[in-house]
Amino acid sequence: MGIIMVNDSMDNGAPNGRPLVSVVMSVYNTEAYLDEAIGSVINQSYKNIELICFNDASTDGSLDILRRYATADSRVRVIDSPVNIKQGGGRNRAIKAAVGKYVMFLDSDDMLRSDAVEKCVAAAEGNGSEAVFFDYCRFSTLGSGETVICQLGEDAAGLRGDRLRERILERTASHVTAMYARSVIVDNDLYFPEGVYYEDNAVTLAMQIIAANPIKLNEVFYKYRFDNQSVTRSSNNLHFFDRIDSAVTLLGHMKRLGLYDRFKDLIDYQFINLYYVHTVFGAIYRFDKVQTAEIARVKAGILKYVPDYKSNPYYRKQPLRLRLKIESHARFPRVIKMLSNLNRRLKAN
Numbered sequence: 001m002g003i004i005m006v007n008d009s010m011d012n013g014a015p016n017g018r019p020l021v022s023v024v025m026s027v028y029n030t031e032a033y034l035d036e037a038i039g040s041v042i043n044q045s046y047k048n049i050e051l052i053c054f055n056d057a058s059t060d061g062s063l064d065i066l067r068r069y070a071t072a073d074s075r076v077r078v079i080d081s082p083v084n085i086k087q088g089g090g091r092n093r094a095i096k097a098a099v100g101k102y103v104m105f106l107d108s109d110d111m112l113r114s115d116a117v118e119k120c121v122a123a124a125e126g127n128g129s130e131a132v133f134f135d136y137c138r139f140s141t142l143g144s145g146e147t148v149i150c151q152l153g154e155d156a157a158g159l160r161g162d163r164l165r166e167r168i169l170e171r172t173a174s175h176v177t178a179m180y181a182r183s184v185i186v187d188n189d190l191y192f193p194e195g196v197y198y199e200d201n202a203v204t205l206a207m208q209i210i211a212a213n214p215i216k217l218n219e220v221f222y223k224y225r226f227d228n229q230s231v232t233r234s235s236n237n238l239h240f241f242d243r244i245d246s247a248v249t250l251l252g253h254m255k256r257l258g259l260y261d262r263f264k265d266l267i268d269y270q271f272i273n274l275y276y277v278h279t280v281f282g283a284i285y286r287f288d289k290v291q292t293a294e295i296a297r298v299k300a301g302i303l304k305y306v307p308d309y310k311s312n313p314y315y316r317k318q319p320l321r322l323r324l325k326i327e328s329h330a331r332f333p334r335v336i337k338m339l340s341n342l343n344r345r346l347k348a349n
Contacts, residue, residue, distance in 0.1 A: 019050040019075065021117050022100030022182065025108050026090030027066065028056040033109040033225065034065045040111035040223075042073050046118035052097055053108075054079045054090035062108075088192030088199030095185055103185065105176045109225045116221035120179040123215055130181035131211035133173055136222035148220055151177065156216040162262075164216060165209050169266035170314065175204040177222055184211045188257060193249060196242040201274055202249035205267075209259050240282050241294050244301070247275035251305060268306045269314035276302040276309070280330045285340070290333045299330055 023041050027034070041051045053070075055063045055078060063080060070076045079093055095103060102124060106112060120132045133156070137146040151173045152164075159167055185191065190207050192199040208214065254260045254267050279298045283291040302309055309315060315323070329336050 019048050019100045021046070021049045021102045021104060021121060021179070022094075022098035023049060023051045023104045023106055023112075023117075024054075024091055024094040024098065025051065025106045026054045026056055026087045026094070027058060027062050027108040028084065028087075028090075029058050029060045029062060030108040031058075031061040031065055034062060036111055037106060037108050038065075038069050038076070040114070041106065042069070042075065043114060044112070044117045045115045046121060049075060049117055050098070050100060051076045052079065052094040053077070054094045055081060056086070056090045057081055057084040086195050086197065086199065088196065089194035092191045092194065095182065095191065098182060100182060102179050103182045104179045106222075107176065107224075110176070111223040111225075113219075113221045113223070116219075117179075119217065119219060120221070123217055124179065124181070127213055127215050129211070129213045129215045130184050131178050131208055131214040133168075133178045133208075133214065133216040134219050134221040136174070136177050136224050137220050138224050138226045140227045141225060142227065146223070149224075150218070152216055154218050157218045159216065160213075164214050166263065166266060168208050168214070169205065169263055169270060172205065172270065173208065175200045175207070176224075178208065180207060180211060190253065193246060196246070197239040198243040198246045200246075201243055202246035203253065205250060205270060206253040206257060206259065209254075209263070210257050234286075236287050238291075240286055241279065241291070243282075244275060244279055244294070244298060247271055248301075248305070250274070265313055268309065268312050272302065272306060272309050272312060272315055275305070276330075277326055280326065280333070284329060284333050284337050290337045292333060295330060295333050 025037065025041075030037070038051065038053075041049065053066045053076065055066055063078075066076070066078045070078045077097065079090075079097060081090070081093070091105065102121065104112075104117065104120070116134070120134070123129060123132045133152060135148060135150045137148045139146045152167055152171055156164060156167050184207055188206070188210055190203045190210075193202050251260075251267070251271050254263075260267055276298050280295055283294045306312070
């Protein structure tokens with residue numbers, strides 16, 4: 001593929017020349033945010049780190065910025081690809097190049113709090129944890145304030161073992177809101193799907209549940225920029241339906257790793273959401289024209305993968321009104337879209 005590595009050396013100034021933590025960042029045309037993102041890593045209070053940046057064939061000035069930092073700081077390593085392979089492929093190349101015991105993920109328009117790595121390492125080393133979870137905040141480039149998101153709940157800090165795993169499965173947490181032992185990914189073959197979107201849906205829960213001794217910290221370590229354009233927030237983009245195959249891949253990982261039988265109801269519940277519910281709503285509201293073929297696809301597929309999904313205890317715990325809403329959207333998508341458009345026009349007048 002013609003990939004070029006800058007700073008391809010373990011002699012990065014860390015003790016014994018080997019960093020303990022590898023921060024992985026896939027970069028594509030984010031020159032406006034790279035100084036903040038990279039600065040949040042190299043200015044960490046914990047210094048025994050490396051930052052591996054995968055330049056995914058950027059067409060702006062991102063590569064020049066990455067090379068400037070790599071020249072100035074030997075802890076910054078740059079992998080330059082002339083071919084765009086999407087975030088999943090970029091993360092995989094960076095994970096394979098990483099030498100740290102632990103891995104953290106940072107999107108190239110986001111930031112880490114300055115003590116994030118230090119406190120995650122202390123928690124991991126002190127508890128023998130292969131996954132350390134934390135909270136995040138949403139912020140805008142325009143500076144309209146920050147909103148703290150505690151996905152797992154504050155009480156999750158007191159949960160251990162399968163009780164915490166059950167909480168993760170019930171509420172879910174982004175792949176960027178945890179530090180992982182690199183072995184969790186490599187030894188369990190939990191690399192991201194490549195060349196697609198929603199790649200994180202395919203592996204995140206499996207990484208988080210298979211990790212030994214997971215622990216949650218009530219700390220806001222990750223800063224998520226929500227006003228940068230992304231396929232996950234865009235309209236009329238057929239890559240939205242990449243999420244369908246990602247959900248199937250996740251289910252396969254859970255079965256392969258022996259996790260499915262332990263957490264069957266919760267795993268099925270998340271599959272129902274990722275594969276069926278989100279797809280149905282997205283096919284109606286994210287497109288000017290209802291994507292009926294994709295709705296038909298998941299309506300048939302859910303009966304193949306989870307035939308009794310309506311009897312799932314976690315699905316049944318949802319309010320009856322919500323369940324009726326889901327099923328009415330799946331059954332009458334064009335009518336729902338027509339009513340939605342009519343309602344929007346009435347409000348506009």
